Amino acid sequence: MDNSSIGSFSWRWNATRIDRTQPRIVAPSDAPGRGPHPPILREIRNRIMTQISSAEMPSVEADTVPRGMISNLMSLTLMILGLLTTLEGADPDTTLPAAVLVAGPWMLAAGVFGFAGGITNWLAVKMLFDRVPLLYGSGVIPNRFREIRATIKGLIMTHFFDEEYLRRFFDEHGSQLTGGVSLEQELTALLASDQADEAIEAELELLKQGPMGMMVKMAGNDMLKVIIKQFMGGLVTRIAPVAEARLRDKAIDVPALRVQVDRLLEVKLEELTPEIVKGMMERVMREHLGWLIVWGNVFGAAIGLLSRTIAVHWNIGGVP
Incomplete structure (x- = not known):
């Protein structure tokens, strides 16, 4: 599978925008002037909606080793x-x-410098996840949770539900997929492939050049890739069995399927409150952030010992 199978990086928001004034999700074929919705897509839509509506967001587990x-x-x-x-x-x-x-x-020198380094890094982590009074720029993740939701949705739709890739995949493998397993394996392999990592990495690099650049840099590409892949893993598991059961039927409308997936993602992502987004980011980053505080103490203590060594060697008074 080459890079072209991952999909282009162009955004397709206008084609898939949901009408928030409606109390329910309206399929494209349900709109006035359109024919009846094909039974295949109707079944896919209903099954996916049932699964996603009953799904729960992962909870944040307590840090068993508070290293920081x-x-x-x-x-x-x-x-x-x-x-x-x-x-x-x-x-x-x-x-x-x-x-x-x-x-x-x-x-005293090692303790003062080590504690200063550790407490500074702890405060930086605190400012990343929580709003701290009188500290401008704190609470980056809660303040930008809408941009995070949009980024997750855009990456999923652009790289894993690209219309060109879906058409080619159905044309080449539709006759071989009969048991509800192969499509799931293919999409899971695609999600775990180097091409997928490269595509996500490239998109994140583009995001670094925009308004969300600082947030992406602070979170780190590796952390965001894990979040995106975790979200996609459950979605692939729910969608694949339903889609595979009807792959032989040429009536599958790929654009309509993409619209349905887009709208289902929209509904699911609307459930991501600032607290849930913060929990997702913290769930992935907590261990690494704990080590950040640890190394702040270590390097701070090392600097303190170096400072004391210089003071003793050159007989400088007033230096810890």
Whole structure:
């Protein structure tokens, strides 16, 4: 399968825009002046609607290992111990061993710089997911959740339900698909292929050049690709068995099928509230963000030790 099977990058919003003034989803063939909807597409539409309407969004699991909190507490403890030891060393009547008194300033330097690095990274993560009063630019994900929803839908429709690819696939493999398994395997393989990764990667690179560029860069391409593939995996599982049962029937209208999928995605994505979008992003990114805080403590402590080494070597006073 070559790159052309993934589909072009052009947007097709006008052809698939939903009329929000209607209380129900109206199929193209139900509009005035059109003929009756083909039974195949009607069945596909009803089955998919039933599955998607009853689906639940994945819940966010608790972080079993709060690495960031543990590393911050370790740096804070080291800072307090270093401060107490240094203050005790200033007392001429101290009873602490000489080795402890010598280690005090080093512990203080590592603790101060490590805690500063860790708490700064923790605050950056907090600002990414939550709105922090008086901090401009915080709450990036909740503030841009509509753009995230539109991005997910656009990537799915452009790369995995491209009309040209669907037509070619039905023409070449329609006579071989009879059991409701092959189409699902093909689409799943397409979703896991390098071509799909390249297509998603290219689209994300284009998004970085637009208004959403900062958000995409902060989330990371790998994280967004995982979210898109997770969303597509469940959709493929629901759609494939229904579509495969009727592949031999040449009455399948690919454009109408794309419109139905587009509208089903529209309905499903409308359920993505800011809290759910935040949870989806956090579910994928939590482990990596925890390590970001850990490494903030590590590199901060290393900088503190380097600063102390320079101060001791050149006999510079006033440097931790």
